[in-house]
Amino acid sequence: MATRQSIDECIQKCEDAIREGQKQYQAGLGQEHYSDSDYTQAMLKIEESVNDLAQLSQSANAQQREQLHRMRLQVQHLQNEMILLEHDPSTVGGTLH
Template identity: 75%
Template sequence: MATRQSVDECIQKCEDAIRYAQEQYKSGTQQEHYHDQEYTQAMQGVEEAINDVMNLANSANAQQRDQLHRMRLQLQNLQNEMILLDHDPSTVGGKLH
C-alpha cells in the first residue's frame, strides 16, 4: 500500500518536472532551443516522472490511483507537446537543409 507521504512526494516530483519542462518548452518555442541539453534533460525528467507515477499507482488505493492517473495524463500531454515541437536544427522554416 502506498503511503500518503510517498504519493505526496511523487506528486511534488512530478510538479517540479512539469514546471522545468514547461520552462524549457517555452524557451524552445521562443528562442529556437535546438537540441539543447536542458530540453533533453527536461524530457528525461518528464519520462522518469511518468514511470514513477505508474510504479506507485500499482500499490495505491483507488483515490491515490485517481490522483496519480490525472498527474500521468498531465505529464504525457506535456511530453507529447515537447516531442512535437519542431526543434530540429536541420530544419528551418519546415525545410530540410
C-alpha cells in the same frame, strides 16, 4: 499500499518536472533556446515521472490511483507537446510538426 508521503513526494516530483518542461518548451518556441541538453534533461525528468507514477499506482488505493492518474495525464500531455515541438539545435526556435 502506498503511503501518503510517497504519493505526495511523487506528485511534487511530477510538478517540478512539469514546471521545468514548460520552461524548456516555452524556450523552444522562442528564439532564445540554444541548449539542447537542457531540453533533453527536461524530457528525461518527464519520462521518469511517467514511470514513477505507473509504478506507484500499482500499490495505491483507489483514491490515490485517481490522483496519480490525473497527474499522469498532465505529465503525458506536456511530454507529447515537447515531442511534437521540432527541436533542432541547429535552428533558432522550434516548429510544430
